[in-house]
Amino acid sequence: MSAKTAVYLLPAAGRAGARDHTASTRHDLAQRLAAVLGHEFRGDYDPTAPLPGGPCYFIPADTLCAAEAEALGIHGEHDLFGGVVPHPFLTTKTISHPAIGPDARVPEGWSHALWQHMGDAVLPGFSAFTPADVREAGRRLLGRGPVRLKLANGIGGSGQSTAADTAELDAAIAALDPGDVHRHGVVVELNLDAPVTYSIGCVTVGNWQIAYHGTQQNTVDHRGNEVYGGSDLDVVRGGFDALLQLDLTSAQRLAVEYAMRYDAAVSRAYPGFFASRRNYDVASGTDRTGGDQCGVLEQSWRIGGASPAEIAALDAFNRDPALHRVRVQCCERYADQPPPTGATVHYRGDDGQAGMLCKYSLVTERHAA
Incomplete structure (x- = not known):
């Protein structure tokens, strides 16, 4: 009889063993998914331990980067419940909008061609990685109405603000941590009613x-x-x-x-x-x-x-x-x-x-x- 596939949770970085409501819910869902698949749920995966023998299936708390996936033996969609991307910024909101121009500061690996393929499938907006570019993006959009600023790594509506004019835009930018802007980026898009x-x-x-x-x-x-x-x-x-x-x-x-x-x-x-x-x-x-x-x-x-x-x-x-x-x-x-x-x-x-x-x-x- 072949060994059952082992199902492991991959906690968020620094969150192994955590049991807040998010982690507890994820643990419950992993057990239920393992049962649907007929696999064996083994709890949190220990990244310091050697890879277990036999087939494995992973449920990551976050989208994985290619190097992380490769180290775990994840090679395709049937190896995990989630996704794998070639660059870290692809896990954030910034990929939904273009930069303000070809010379704007963007992360390594950024594809300016992506939005040519998307067309009008996204709202009018920009992604920016410096406070100056956030300001320029906002001013370009304010002519069309109020704008929404979103920290790229915000979850569940956190890290968001709106601005109806340049004064409110400047106040919203002043409240941002420049380090967060450089590391993660900010989305500036048209705010809808x-x-x-x-x-x-x-x-x-x-x-x-x-x-x-x-x-x-x-x-x-x-x-x-x-x-x-x-x-x-x-x-x-x-x-x-x-x-x-x-x-x-x-x-x-x-x-x-x-x-x-x-x-x-x-x-x-x-x-x-x-x-x-x-x-x-x-x-x-x-x-x-x-x-x-x-x-x-x-x-x-x-x-x-x-x-x-x-x-x-x-x-x-x-x-x-x-x-x-x-x-x-x-x-x-x-x-x-x-x-x-x-x-x-x-x-x-x-x-x-x-x-x-x-x-x-x-x-x-x-x-x-």
Whole structure:
């Protein structure tokens, strides 16, 4: 009998053994994914230990760079739940926008050709790596309306601010740490009114490939901040193309098409990129003039906020081969409220920092082929 594939979590740098709500949720999801695959979950991987013998499957907390993946024996999408990129900056928000010009300061490996492939699949905006370039990017965009500044390494809406004029822009730039700007970059893009954020994704795991579209919801945390509150996803067997066979609204179809264009553009500009988990946030809203705007905000090639729904869908398809499409909710609520009947709880408790929090997923609809 051949040995079972060993499934390991790869914690974020310096976070081995951590058990806040994010790490605890990731641990729960890894166990569930291993069960779907019929593999053996072995917990956190120790990077100081020699590689274990036998087949391994990794679930990284972050998108991996090529050298990290090579050291772990990760050579393709079937070796991990996540993605591998040839350069570190590709893991951040900066790849969604061009630099302000060909002579602007950019990280090593930067491809100026990427946005020729993306076209209008992203919102009007720029990525900048010096405070001066952030200011120039903002001033170019302010003629079209208020702008949003986003630290490239911010998560869940952190590290963001908006500016409606040059005075507010200068104040926002003054609040930035120049070292962070140089190391990670800042995205400056047109700020939308009343945006809807679509979640578009594709996951390849074992013998399954699923794709989904849906919307995200925000909630309020214990500090009064508006944060990610979950997603409601329509999931089908197959890749991105399978989504286009669904009865979509024009806005949904455009979001899917833009995510597909973004995905293809990255693969074309950076041939070393591969991923088994591809998730794209696509915003649709209006600008200052009332004109419609739509574009991909950012990418996620690692286990993320929609992963509870992804894994719940994989489990449903695994249990019932007749299923072709499912609808799945994943929710995050900052309260000790009981989840709905039939929900799978991924975390419920007080981690000491975020306060009381409940995370769960629930399959709400099942459709046979």
